[in-house]
Amino acid sequence: MKIIRCKDIINLLSDFYDNEIDNEIETLFWEHIEECKRCLSLVHNFEKTLELYHSFKPIKLEPQMKREFHRWLHIEIKKITIKKYKYKK
Numbered sequence: 001m002k003i004i005r006c007k008d009i010i011n012l013l014s015d016f017y018d019n020e021i022d023n024e025i026e027t028l029f030w031e032h033i034e035e036c037k038r039c040l041s042l043v044h045n046f047e048k049t050l051e052l053y054h055s056f057k058p059i060k061l062e063p064q065m066k067r068e069f070h071r072w073l074h075i076e077i078k079k080i081t082i083k084k085y086k087y088k089k
């Protein structure tokens with residue numbers, strides 16, 4: 001059984017929305033999202049952003065756009081991680 005970590009979620013997100021993810025991984029993906037608030041908010045933000053870009057069109061990310069999303073997602077994760085540490089102290 002593979003274990004999905006937070007950094008795997010980032011890599012899977014764009015594949016997931018392109019329907020390029022297999023069922024087993026998808027299950028693990030959602031299991032992780034349910035357990036991990038950090039990734040949950042990440043997915044919410046991702047979806048919100050996707051909605052802005054593709055209000056009524058089916059989602060299909062171009063390679064260039066995927067890279068931008070990945071960059072953006074890394075920034076979001078950093079922000080959320082920093083917040084988490086602040087609350088702990």
Ligand SMILES: [Zn+2]
Pocket residue numbers: 005006009032036037038039
């Ligand atoms: Zn996570």
